[in-house]
Amino acid sequence: MRGVIGAIKADFGCLLVAALFIIIMASTIVFATIFTPPSHNAFV
Numbered sequence: 734m735r736g737v738i739g740a741i742k743a744d745f746g747c748l749l750v751a752a753l754f755i756i757i758m759a760s761t762i763v764f765a766t767i768f769t770p771p772s773h774n775a776f777v
Contacts, residue, residue: 741748
């Protein structure tokens with residue numbers, strides 16, 4: 734079990750980057766879904 738914990742600690746930076754990437758992608762999709770529908774928006 735100690736080896737598994739060590740491996741997780743060693744890969745934590747990579748996991749953190751991957752998690753942040755997924756969160757950013759999801760929030761971007763949500764943001765686009767919320768703000769796209771009004772086509773009369775001046776910024777579109």
